[in-house]
Structure formats: structure tokens, C-alpha cells
Amino acid sequence: MPTPSSWPRTYLNWKRVLLLSLNCIYFMLLVKFSQKTLEMAANSRLVERQRRNIQEELPRRGEALT
Template sequence: MPTSSTWPRTYLNWKRVLFLSLKCVYFMLVVKFSQKSLEMSAKSRLVQRQWQSVYGGPLSGGEAFT
């Protein structure tokens, strides 16, 4: 009889562990995505600064470089 009473608790523990691990994976994906986003933003700013230093002013969409 003790095995039948411990089975539901074990099942719940595995279910809880699985849910926790899925939450951890989701959290890691969110962190990874935000890191990539920040990295792309920083690169974009760096490229914009380089363009500004080369062409001597802020870039606008309508400007033509000749």
C-alpha cells in the first residue's frame, strides 16, 4: 500500500520539475533574445556614428550622397 500513496506525489514532483525546467528554458530564450537585440542595437548605433563621422552629419532617408 505505501507504493500507491507515494505514486501521486512522485508524479506531481515530476510534473512540477518539468514545468520548472520549461520555465527556465523560456527564461533563457528571453534573455538570449534580449542580448541579441541589444547587440544589434549597439552595432546599429556604431555604424550610424561611423557614417556620421564620414559624411559629417545626421543621416536622413531623403539625402542623396553624390
């Protein structure tokens, strides 16, 4: 069993470990959120580009048919 003089140091170590763990979790969540945001932006640009290409192709196909 730890002596009373070692309790404060042990408490501070656990407090630091807990704080570091929370900081790591926060950082990981921030990175994941950034990745998801970039992925959604890239998908949005891709969908927009495909939509524009389809809209540009429709008049060309109509001209070819007439």
C-alpha cells in the same frame, strides 16, 4: 517498486520539475533574446555614427582639395 499511494506524489514532483525546467529555459531564452537585441541596437548605433562621420569628412576633404 513504489506503492500505489506514492504514485500521485511522484507524478506531481516530476510535473513540478518539468514546469520549473521549462520556466528556466524560457527565462534563459528571454535573456539571450534581450542580449541579442541590445547587441544589434548597439551595432546599429555604431554603424550609424561611423556613416555620419564619413559623410561629414567627405565635404571637408573636398574643400581641402580645391
